[in-house]
Amino acid sequence: MAIMIKSRQEIALLREAGRIVGQTYEVLRPHIKAGISTAELDKIAEDFIRSKDAIPVYKGYGARAARAGQPAVPPFPATICVAINNVICHGIPSSTQYLKDGDIIGIDIGVRYKGWVGDSCATFAVGKLDDEAQKLVDTARRSMELGIEQARAGNHMGDIGAAIQSYAEAQGFSVVRDLVGHGVGHSVHEDPQVPHIGRAGTGLKLRTGMVFTIEPMINVGKPQTRLLADRWTICTADGSLSAQFEHTLAVTDGAPELLTLP
Template identity: 50%
Template sequence: MIELKSEREIRLMREAGRIVAAVLRELAAALRPGITTADLDRLAERLIREAGAEPAFKGYQGFPASICTSINDEVVHGIPSAHRVIREGDVVSIDVGARYQGYYGDSAATFAVGTVPEEVRRLLEVTRQSLAAGIAAARAGNRLGDIGHAVQQHVEAAGFSVVRDYAGHGIGRAMHEDPQVPNYGRPGTGLRLRPGLVIAIEPMVNAGGHAVKTDPDGWTVRTVDGSLSAHFEHTVLITGGEPEVLTAGAF
């Protein structure tokens, strides 16, 4: 069932989004060679709780941490570990979710640690731009296919591929609500967007092919061909005019 949010619910989701954005900025500032992904996880949980919220991911379907940290060929859902040390040249995706007074915010970004080749920086920039293209299409009267098409067109024009096995999602009183928001599609198809709908738009883009696989841990998703992957996400409110990014300033 598609739920349109009331003004009260939107106010709470704005605060959840503000908390998520602030935490993601702090994590980006802390990211450096030598830090472990467990260090980042502890910092995130402390910051989320100090802001009066709860980590959205911790315990979700058994997930053991407060954030997801996915490195290099890992696409999404990487589990933080004291044994995973960030190194110069790594590409690190950090996904943050918070629950504030019963409502969720969700955002992710991918960062290059230190010096990386220009093609790696281009992967990150194209993925970020594809998110912006998807958000620009998230207007009342448009359809879900318009969002996916905007993302896919930008990514594939740059020679990269969109992950098809995972998608964005509705968000509100649950972290994952209807509808699914694929990062590919045909314009003019799918659910018509209406004011009050809140969705998480999250392109996952691979430097190589779009195929992915899941590690034996049951969570970590990585590219089949070993190519690098990038992931950017915002929580977005459909309005009567321009879409409102509830996690604005996260990256």
């Protein structure tokens, strides 16, 4: 594991990239309503990101040739990842996929600016949610916040996962195990990995200058996942709702610093 410790100057540049991510959500927010297609949301996001002289980091990401027993993975074709209802993450925007009242939609945004990456995700309500969906969204947000509170120098990675897991499970939900947070720097995926389950006091010791995401994916049903034929979209295996929130943060000498705020 090669963990890059960032300097204050590098964190300032990561904050600039993250701010563009945060601003993109503010641009998207008034458009997230019934009747809009996810492709329209994608275009709004891309146009804004490029207007800030930044690059959508997901677009073209992740192409992989066929491996033994595994089909090839095409490059991701869009600026944002969308996750409606039972989709956990990495859904592809489409001109035939329209939002409906009562949906929840997770929108994941990554940008590269001046060589540094910002990465964040938020789940939005489309119209009025039923009680279960609202509780899920609230729990996913609070789970992320509790994980962030543990991201302090001297704590351990397991403290983050334990805080998330104990809270989400106490609310009657499950935490996805197969997908984790990650370091962020010049690349959107660096060491360390950040599990969203764990045991307090275990795992990697956190140090000032680490930069990574905390991005718990919380399911109404069981934590198992299912990959669709497009090789990108990951859904809940049991068809239950899923919600996610994510920030990129820097570990400091005090409280963690969120880098993906507008």
